[in-house]
Amino acid sequence: MDPVKRQYEAYPYPERDPAEEAGRLIIGSPSHPFEIDHFLFAGARDWSQPFRVLVAGGGTGDGLIMLAQVLADCQVNAEIVYLDMSTASRAIAEARAAARGLTNIRFETADLLNAAEYGLFDYIDCCGVLHHLPDPDAGFAALRAALAEGGGMGAMVYAPYGREGVYQMQDALRTLVGEDDPETQVARAKVVFEALPPTNGLKRNPFVHDHLEGGDAGFYDLLLHSRDRAYDVPALFDAVDRADMRLLSFTSPGRYDPRMMLRDPILRERVVALPYREQAAVAERLSGNMKVHNFYAVAKGAEAGRIAMPGPEAVPCIIGASPAALAESIHKSGGIRGEFDGLAFQRALPPETAGIVMNMDGKRSVDDIRAMLGWRNDKFEPLFANLYQPLNNFGLLRFSGLQRRMGMS
Ligand SMILES: C[S@@+](CC[C@H](N)C(=O)[O-])C[C@H]1O[C@@H](n2cnc3c(N)ncnc32)[C@H](O)[C@@H]1O
Structure with missing residues (x-):
């Protein structure tokens, strides 16, 4: 079995209990419908029209459930296709949807490389998945091929600097426990982790604690992953470009504005004259703490007028x-x-x-x-x-x- 599939069958990630749906809705970014409208449809989509959504690598359902619930609450005629190759993850996502009585989701167990077989989509969510593919470029291209005209994608990929120490640990643990079954890997790796010296890169990195607080699935996902790469800003722009797409915006644009970290007025002026990609690359390098990139992208040539602008009619x-x-x-x-x-x-x-x-x-x-x-x-x-x-x-x-x-x- 593919080692990534084996991982997500043993440890669906993130760990979720369907019973908790009664008490809270997890809100995240990208893929909140207001945000999709803002970044991809100028804040003015005609929501009386049908809306086809693909959640590619939907996992245990965080983005899926947010999308499905908000669209159902707003009575949008939506069809959401959930794709994941892990049946264990799908079972949790399905139970969460059932707990909420959601009927706008179609569940499929499949490889996202076959996304276009499910039709064309107005919106594609793909969070935390592309960086685990054997050939991420093929994944970007498969999602691009499934985009309807005028559609767009919201995605998350890992970023390197905020994950300092993670890849050294993955390499060391692969050598030490890579041949063991998933449960034994976790047990042995935890013992290694507990005894790490303070000099270890991960021990010195305070930014990855959310994964480490995520139970065994979080521990496995962070430190025992068999296939995991990170994209710095230039690598991300290049990957999106190779898929014949354009990165429109990061979801927290302020974080990618290097002026947040520059006081010298001459440098502030100089940096804003750079193309967006270079501004973002400087911000990533100066801040040093980004562990993911959340962004919206569209087909090349279809980007004009996508992002909402303030104006009297804007809501x-x-x-x-x-x-x-x-x-x-x-x-x-x-x-x-x-x-x-x-x-x-x-x-x-x-x-x-x-x-x-x-x-x-x-x-x-x-x-x-x-x-x-x-x-x-x-x-x-x-x-x-x-x-x-x-x-x-x-x-x-x-x-x-x-x-x-x-x-x-
Ligand atoms: C880290 S989880 C992220 C889940 C979800 N998108 C989220 O943000 O919570 C990655 C998921 O991608 C799925 N996955 C990985 N490669 C895939 C592929 N080629 N096709 C479909 N699903 C895939 C895994 O099974 C896993 O459920």
């Missing part, structure tokens, strides 16, 4: 926080602050921006919010521009008319 949606909580935190702290794997960011904001955020219910357009507040354009527009940039850069705000359509029906 802002807050993801991953309630507008009231975000507004309160802006009000209290005088801005937005947070961190990306230890890299702190903050942006001061005028107190009036909290009032704007408060009214972002996902149904009101930018102009509706302005009118509700009773402000003229000359007051509102500069405040909104000031607010939009950091919220979008840090993945908190997307434009999508998806919920507005619900409100109007």
